[in-house]
Amino acid sequence: MKRIFAKEHLCIGCRLCEVHCLVQHSKSKRIITAMTREKSHITPRVRVQESGQVTFALQCRHCERPRCLEACMTGAITRDPKTGIILHDADKCVGCWMCLMSCPVGAIQRGREGHVASKCDLCQGLDVPACVENCPNEALVFEERSR
């Protein structure tokens, strides 16, 4: 399956990936509305990590054997049998934070959407995820790589 990879040396830490992730997961899908009225209850699923000169964007790795899935007590985290994408169903989630405790890269967050977890869904329905599509420096790529 195609996954998102970050190129640390190209990332300038502009955080546009976070902005476009938020917009993509908003109701309005419009940048101004999303970033003003909706921002407080939408979580960007990608987060720019920053330390001194080093920056890169991090989102769910869609692991082959996801620790979050085995830890999810409600069954909210599943693997799409067709695409392999690790999905999170906010309606089933109760915010027990077992996934957050289990993800070894720290890609799952306590969401602003309510008392629920939040993670990358690879922008289901889009050919290229919004963060990759809108990265101005091509520091994010969406491609197939052997593990």
Next chain:
Amino acid sequence: MNYLIVGNSAAAVGAIEAIRAADHDGRITLLAAEPDHTYSRPLISYLLAGKVAGERMSYRPADFYEAHGVEAHLGEEVARVDPAARAVTTAAGHRFEYDRLLLATGGKPFVPPIAGLDTGGVFTFTQWDDVRRIESHLAEHAVRDAVVLGGGMIGLKAAEALMARGLKVTIVELADRLLSTTLDAEAGAILVEALRCRDAAVCLQTTVDRVLSRGGMIQGVHLTNDFEIYCQMLVVAIGVVPNVAFLAGSGIATRRGIVVDERMRTSAEDVYAAGDVVEADDVLLGEKRPIPILPLAYRQGFVAGRNMAGLDECYHGGMAMNSIEICDVPTISIGRTTVCDNCSDEGCEVLVRRDAKQGIYKKVVLREGRMVGVILVGEIDNAGIFAGLIERQLNVEALKPLLLSSEFGLLSLDSEYRKHMVSGPGIEV
């Protein structure tokens, strides 16, 4: 291939998902003691609290058995296993044969011998039926006060649920703190404070030695410190023990739980076991013991399932980890969190960060430069990174100044490690 799965929770589901991914044709039969479709046991406290409705209890979608080609016999409790005949017999007298058997019968509540316990209004709290029983008790009696015996995970979630139902709750715990197996005194005290703010009472270092009742109904409990608490219901939530009684006479080896090897095989040929019923490797203690937590149950079930389907996979051991939020205070504890307290061993080091204003308490336990445990209260983000560091026993000497800061994240780690984590070995990030 004829697979027989005994159990219907995380380990059983993990095994079914693993078997079906590897074997599309084999016959899978499931036997479950409870009548319900596979459901999330930890959600029973949410159900009792009214936070989750019955239809959201499902651990897997309604068509799970059908989609995985599983013939599910719900309400069939296994009574006997006969490895020589390759068959199990249920309490109802039905006989099921197998080529490969998985025992995933989980845990059952440990109930100590307490005088007068056999009366109305006394409950355990591990399955859906317990909620049904408590619901009818609440409906039929004027219940205002509840006592929860046990300040562990189950006890605290039961207490919180009963508080949400408007009851005045008293938690009675024998240890000197709440969550005594996973939290230290300071973290435990934060939870006591949070509970007391919501009008719950917490009695530590004492336990119930007598249940007071009249006309077959509980009236109160007597404690070992000679106090009496007036109550109309009691929840006994001291802990769970592996549910192995049905193995008597089977010849399958058990100690504290069913003994398994790294492929989740029991001492009997073609019989596997997984989940809360087994004792498997604890990577931090270097010994086998039951660690009754859902993530490990699923993983063990999955590994068992793959081996049952003819693949070869090892379970590399697990460690205790728990996430529990009580009265809006999130806590996560991973590994061995109190091992270095009051310890004069030179290799032991404890790092602590407190921020009472923000409700944050974080503690990292190091031994010879390697993390062995962590407690996070209030600020639990990135907890999984700690779990990874503990599991891999990496030297974190260089990270010490960063470990407890709010900024700690993947980027704090050595660049090779983090590249490995995000993409696998040998791939450029």
